[in-house]
Amino acid sequence: MKSLYLSALALVLAALSAPAWVHHSGAMFDRSKEMKITGTVTEFQWTNPHASFKVDVLGADGKAQTWSIEMNGPNNLIRAGWKRTSIKPGDKVTVTINPLRDGRPGGWYLGITLADGKTLGGAGEPSGGEPPAAPAPDHG
Amino acid sequence: MTKPVVLLAAACVSLCLEAGAAAPVPVPVPVTAHPKGHFAALDALPDWGGVWVLTRPPAGAPPPEKPALKGQYLQEYQAWQHEVESKGGEVAHEGSYCTPPGMPGIMGIGQYPMEFLFTPGRVTTHHEAWMQWRNIYTDGRKHPDDLEASFEGDSIGHWEGGTLVVDTVGIKDSVALAMGMKHSDKLRITERIHLAKGDPDSLVDEMTVEDPVALAKPWVHTLTFKRSREWQLLEFECAENDRNPVDANGKTGFKRE
Numbered sequence: 001m002k003s004l005y006l007s008a009l010a011l012v013l014a015a016l017s018a019p020a021w022v023h024h025s026g027a028m029f030d031r032s033k034e035m036k037i038t039g040t041v042t043e044f045q046w047t048n049p050h051a052s053f054k055v056d057v058l059g060a061d062g063k064a065q066t067w068s069i070e071m072n073g074p075n076n077l078i079r080a081g082w083k084r085t086s087i088k089p090g091d092k093v094t095v096t097i098n099p100l101r102d103g104r105p106g107g108w109y110l111g112i113t114l115a116d117g118k119t120l121g122g123a124g125e126p127s128g129g130e131p132p133a134a135p136a137p138d139h140g
Numbered sequence: 141m142t143k144p145v146v147l148l149a150a151a152c153v154s155l156c157l158e159a160g161a162a163a164p165v166p167v168p169v170p171v172t173a174h175p176k177g178h179f180a181a182l183d184a185l186p187d188w189g190g191v192w193v194l195t196r197p198p199a200g201a202p203p204p205e206k207p208a209l210k211g212q213y214l215q216e217y218q219a220w221q222h223e224v225e226s227k228g229g230e231v232a233h234e235g236s237y238c239t240p241p242g243m244p245g246i247m248g249i250g251q252y253p254m255e256f257l258f259t260p261g262r263v264t265t266h267h268e269a270w271m272q273w274r275n276i277y278t279d280g281r282k283h284p285d286d287l288e289a290s291f292e293g294d295s296i297g298h299w300e301g302g303t304l305v306v307d308t309v310g311i312k313d314s315v316a317l318a319m320g321m322k323h324s325d326k327l328r329i330t331e332r333i334h335l336a337k338g339d340p341d342s343l344v345d346e347m348t349v350e351d352p353v354a355l356a357k358p359w360v361h362t363l364t365f366k367r368s369r370e371w372q373l374l375e376f377e378c379a380e381n382d383r384n385p386v387d388a389n390g391k392t393g394f395k396r397e
Binding site: 049073074 | 237
């Protein structure tokens with residue numbers, strides 16, 4: 001699992017495929033687990049070095065639990081089709097994540113389905129590191 | 141590092157003399173530094189326009205060569221590897237993860253593009269990640285005798301046809317050669333940067349890293365980049381919202397807020 005161990009340089013040297021950890025360790029996320037959560041966006045932070053958002057997920061008891069989702073940086077998300085307006089508080093979304101290892105409600109963003117059914121990626125680098133022939137399409 | 145001193149000194153020549161102060165000692169600079177004009181000559185240089193994104197070796201390709209450390213540098217690296225394994229992937233990290241990697245790491249950053257700017261007597265690189273730059277002086281100057289170590293080092297270069305040959309020394313001790321790998325003050329990096337043969341939208345950086353104290357042999361490896369003429373560099377202010385603080389044991393945190 002050295003792919004989770006740190007910097008961009010390590011990634012380059014090892015030519016590994018988990019490119020998101022450009023500036024820090026990703027060891028707090030369990031990369032062996034993927035899970036989907038569905039809920040309502042309550043906050044969206046569009047900031048470097050990592051964007052993030054929160055989703056309130058209703059439990060069986062009818063109480064909402066707030067999940068904190070960390071993402072790639074805005075620069076890379078923009079090139080994968082994201083915009084600062086892609087999600088906003090109140091939006092119903094389904095998010096795929098690698099959950100936190102420590103069991104707290106949070107995780108690393110892998111992909112999202114928006115309320116209108118559109119999907120966005122941007123978990124890692126687009127096209128295996130190669131820039132697209134044209135700017136990433138505006139998803140609306 | 142001498143330019144601001146020179147400018148300040150120049151300002152002081154007029155202002156300080158009026159005030160009756162002693163004239164400052166002028167700091168010598170290369171006579172060729174920052175020549176006026178000469179922009180038309182840049183047209184002869186190759187087309188490196190747009191931004192460049194690091195490409196990964198194709199699947200199944202042999203892994204790139206790694207630095208062959210020796211002596212205490214090898215022992216320290218092995219101890220670092222042991223620490224990484226014993227801590228489940230977490231490792232002590234100097235400073236914040238917002239500290240830039242310096243040379244040679246800054247040339248090998250994935251995802252975040254870089255660009256080259258040509259001006260008379262100089263090639264400047266801009267790196268989106270951590271918003272770094274390198275000054276590569278092509279005006280014929282030598283490295284300073286009294287070198288001020290820095291993250292990117294002191295770079296001088298010259299053109300051999302369409303190839304920019306860059307010689308870099310003076311990289312800070314705190315800058316890693318590669319993750320967990322240290323270097324001595326004898327570190328010298330030579331780069332031969334040129335468009336790929338037969339693919340004008342690929343750029344190649346043939347890098348030779350020499351350090352007779354830390355390395356058993358020169359570390360020779362090649363970085364390749366793909367061009368995008370559509371992208372532009374975006375702002376990357378790492379301290380804007382650092383959600384992943386690092387504790388004294390090197391454990392990376394996760395802020396829920």
